[in-house]
Amino acid sequence: MRHMYLSLVLLLALTENILMNTVCRSGEKMRRGKCEDENECEIQPSICERNAACFNTAGSYFCQCHEGFTPPSPHNFTPADGIVCQDINECLVGSDDCGPNTTCNNTVGGYNCTCAHCKKFL
């Protein structure tokens, strides 16, 4: 009877251990017997593409394109969505604030304005 009791205790302990190790949801990891969030942004710094920022959430994460890239934020996505952040050509879409008599120059992630004749007015 005593052997049966010990076997039962051992079986319960094993079952609990197995359950504890498999009960964590995706995006969580077992630490000191508790399921804790994994910070995907820290574990894999390049998890989001280079033109996007990574935001950790409880049990998951998401990416957002940097300013100057489209789709514009806040548009949350993960690499599984197949989204590629692309430079916005501010000069082409007219969202630049270059003044008259200036030339708008698109850059990756931004733009700048140049003024060939501005020295005259200084």
Ligand SMILES: [Ca+2]
């Ligand atoms: Ca740009």
